[in-house]
Amino acid sequence: MANNSPAKNLLYQKLQEVIDEKKGLQNPLIEILHQAQGIFGYLPAEVQQYIAEQMNIPIGKIYGVVTFYNFFSMEPRGKHVINVCTGTACYVKGAPKVIQMFEEELSIKMGETTKDxxxxxxxxxxxxACSLAPVFVIDNETYGRVDARKKLVKILDTYR
Ligand code: FES
Incomplete structure (x- = not known):
């Protein structure tokens, strides 16, 4: 096991249960990575290594999947994750402006986590949810047609 702190061991124990449960399924890797991210909050190299060893697959394959899908993160994530939709409809209806507003309000760039x-x-x-474009999702909550900074700040305040 990668670390012997009791809290961390508990996380690895949970991960092992997930691996044992899903291992027999067809193409279980994405589901296991999803659950691993839920357990650890992100997918650091040591967690990827552990999954590779337990599933007997090359670490490069895990790394390839983790870096291919942007819902997987190798860095610790903030308490709340803001996903701005950059699909075509949202892009056309102002996603770049929404991103800019978030970046300015939070003093971070896309892909970053606030200092706190x-x-x-x-x-x-x-x-x-294209009819609501531009759309963003905070945790599991979807927000649409937020094109003014005031509205956006009000929403952010409910998470502060
Ligand atoms: S393009 Fe953003 S919800 Fe469809």
Whole structure:
């Protein structure tokens, strides 16, 4: 096990349970990585290494999957994750402006986490709510047609 602190061991124990449960499925890797990210909050190299060893697959394959999908993160994420939709409809209706407003309000760039660990700003492809474009999702909550800074700050304040 990668670390012997009791809290961390507990996380690895949970991960092992997930691996044992899913291992027999067809193509279980993405599901296991999803759950691993839920357990650890992100997917550091040591977690990827552990999964590779347990599943007997090359670490390069895990790394390839983790870096291919932008919902996987190798860095610790903030308490709240802001996913700005950059699908075509949202892009046309002002996603770049929404991103700029978040960046200015939070003093971070796309892909970064605020110093206080409260927010991570990231992007997603179409979330299926195009009629509400421009759309962003904070944790599991979807917000649409937010094109004014005042509105955006009000929403952010509810998470502060
Ligand atoms: S393009 Fe943003 S929800 Fe579809």
């Amino acid at each position: 660990g409260l927010f991570t700003l990231t992007s997603v492809r179409c979330v299926g």
